[in-house]
Amino acid sequence: MNSNIEEKIVLKESLKLDSGSNLVNCEIAFKTYGKLNKKKNNAIFICHALTGDQFCTEKNPITNKRGWWSVLVGPGKVIDTNIFFVICSNVLGGCMGSSGPSSINPKTNRVFGMNFPVITIGDMVRAQEKLVQSLGINKLFAVIGGSMGGMQALEWAVSFPHKVDSVVPIAASYRHSAQNIAFHEIGRQAIMADPDWFNGNYYNKKKYPKRGLSVARMIAHITYLSESALQRKFGRNLQNSKFFSFDFKTDFQIESYLQHQGISFVERFDANSYLYITKAMDYFDLSQKKGGLSESLKDSKLKFCFFTFTSDWLFPTSETKTIIKSLNKSDAKVSFVEIKTDKGHDAFLLDDPEFHSTLRGFLYGQIKKNRI
Amino acid sequence: MGKLKKIEYEKILRNDLLIISKLINENEKILDVGCGDGKLIDYLSKHKNAECRGIEIKQSGVNLCLKKGLSVIQGDANYELDEYPDKSFSSVILSQTIQAMIYPERVLKNLIRIGKRAIISFPNFGFWKIRKEFLFYGKMPKNKMLPYEWYDTPNIHLCTFKDFFDFCKKKNIKVNDVIFLNENGMRISSNFFRNFLAYQVIFCVSKK
Known part of the structure; x- marks a missing residue:
């Protein structure tokens, strides 16, 4: 969709996906903020949520709006770019420059559309790890993300526990619940029921499944x-x-x-990407890994700091408590805070002083420990 | 941000916490239930090389702990402890908290299940000044440790040294040691009238 994104890498080796397919010449678009220090121990990877992108702060060059986490990331902010080197990449399957259904299939030189392989959160994170490697970073100071970004942060903990020091999953869960899948399915059905969807082959047509995608966004927005x-x-x-x-x-x-939420969304998001990314979230369930949650995180030296919000009914506190229970069994270093707010799931994107000061405290404590 | 010297630390630790810290051996694994601002576990991790975790109900407390780089879970000890596996800590500490628990028995049983031993400190309701307030003024006693009015106190399960001792006996809990402290937080060495003289007590208990 956006072929004019400047910063991106092309993975040299093909990316092996959970589905069994291979993705060749996989592209990952990213953005960095701040400077990597000499010891290379101040890098924070930020994972975006379902409809986010790599432009987590400053002005988004595509939409000309402020980055989606500008309240939290920037010079002097909680994730202080004067101290940290912040990396944020567009997820695999996305539509902001990373390989996704709207990119060109190098094998056919035509847009992938629904021929893009189905991806998982694990696939997204494996691509992110390749990006981090290419930037010459052996160990991340932290991986931080909210909602689907929090799922990715947890996936980092399970897949690359030695390549990250702290993991901060915010308003997230170790799995997508039946209710979450249900809401996503309504969204997908709305897109696919739109006659302008053309089985995903709308890219060379003048029409675009605007109505379906807009309804999908409206439904999802209520859950936030x-x-x-x-x-x-x-x-x-x-x-x-x-x-x-x-x-x-x-x-x-x-x-x-x-x-308004629906209409402004269709201007910036690809309908097929919405199908693929929601599917990736639905497939996510760390408890299905061998030995379950506690076994997959056993012996890791990772530090976790979980955040939930009292009025979040999409990813309720009880889900996070299940993870904590498992982590206690595996003896991990876990911190957890439940922030009181009536703002629902979206609270993680907003300027909540309690949330911000607690996250600042955690990062400060880790800065002292890691001596960066 | 220099590391506070051990002696400076000891000045800022509450007296009962200082005495508890002396009960802890090097390299222990500690759970501090109701860890507040984390001063005790911060001290233990720095000076006893202890591996520490905390549980704290107040967000402000959790925040201060995180700033110290400690691992702390925000939660209610009445319920949270059920989730910890058996014998996952060498010592579990509950300082000045048991009297505010809704289910002290359940909490205590969890403490000795999770930890090889539990260290519990609480204000002694048998202290003579408390008895005096009842006797002479006929009013609910208040002091530095119990500063609340009867209607807003979180301390709903107050007890005396004797009460707690009898409770342990009745519930088949092994009492390994009891330390009696006076109003200045100093150890009372006398073997007599301890329930009368002690302002607070520290119990070391374990499973029989």
């Missing part, structure tokens, strides 16, 4: 908020008039808000 936040923000307020319209135009503010 909470009932009380919606009530507080919108209540039953009407959008344009004091009276009901008695037709099916937009009456309520919440309707207008969701429509």
Whole structure:
């Protein structure tokens, strides 16, 4: 979709995927902030969520908006780019320069579309590890991510425990629950039911499954908020008039808000990428690994710092507590904080002072320990 | 950010914590239940080379612990301890917390299950000044350790040295040692009237 992304690497070797397929000439688009120090021990890898990208801070050159984690990442911020070298890459399957369904298949010289192989969170992380290697970094100071980014952080802990010092999964889980899969499936069905989807081959057409993708985003967006936040923000307020319209135009503010979320999303996101990435999340379940969670993290010297938010019903605290229970069995160094907020799952993206000061505290403690 | 010297540390540790720290051997694996700002486990990891973990209910406490680079889980000891495997720590510490537990028996049983031994400190309700407040003023006693009013106190399961000792006997819990402290946090050496003289007590207990 965006072939003009400047910073990217092409993996020399083909990437072996969990599905059994191989991806040749796999491209990973990324962005770095701050400077790598001489000891090369100040690198933090940030993993983005479902619809994020590599532009976690500063101005996003594609959308011209502020990066999605600008409140947290930058000079003097919690993830301080004066101290840390921050790396953020577009996930495999994405549409911001990394290989995905909208990229050109080197074998056919045509857009992949639905011929792109189905990917997993594990595949995404293996590609990220190759990127980190290519930057000459042997060990990351931390891997930090929220939501799907938190899944990737956990995958790092399981797949590359010796290549990272601390792992910070935020508002995440070790698996996607039945309810989460259900919401994703509605989103996918909405896209695939759109006649403009053309079985994924819409790239050379003038049409694009806008309506389907927009509905998918609207559904997902509700799951990122909470009932009380919606009530507080919108209540039953009407959008344009004091009276009901008695037709099916937009009456309520919440309707207008969701429509806006849907419309602005389709401008920046590829519908097929949405299908692939949601599928990758649905497949994620670390407890299915050999020996389960505690066995896969046994003997690791990793430090974990988990964050959850009280009103997050997409990735509730109980899910994280299950991981902690396993980690306690495997004797890992675990910290965990549940932040009180009514802002729902999206709280991890917002300026929550409690969350920020606790994460700052954790990073500060680790800076002292690692002497960077 | 120089490492605090051992002696400087000892000045900022609460007296009962200082005495508890002296009970800990080198290289132990410690769980501090209700670790507050983490001063004790910070001290133990630096000066006793102990491998430490903490549980703290207050977020402000967890935050201070994280700043010290400690591994701490925010949670309620009434419930959280069920999740720890047997004998995963050499010592489990519960300082000035048991009196605020909803289920002290469940907590205590968990402590000696998780740790090879448990070190428990609490204010002694048998202390003579507390008895005096009842006797002369007929009011709920207050002091530095128990500063709350009856209606807002978190301390819902107060007991005396004798109460706790009897409880251990009844529940078949082995009492390895008891340390009695006066109001200044100094050890009481006398073998008499200890329940009368001690401001706080420290129990070392384990499974029989």
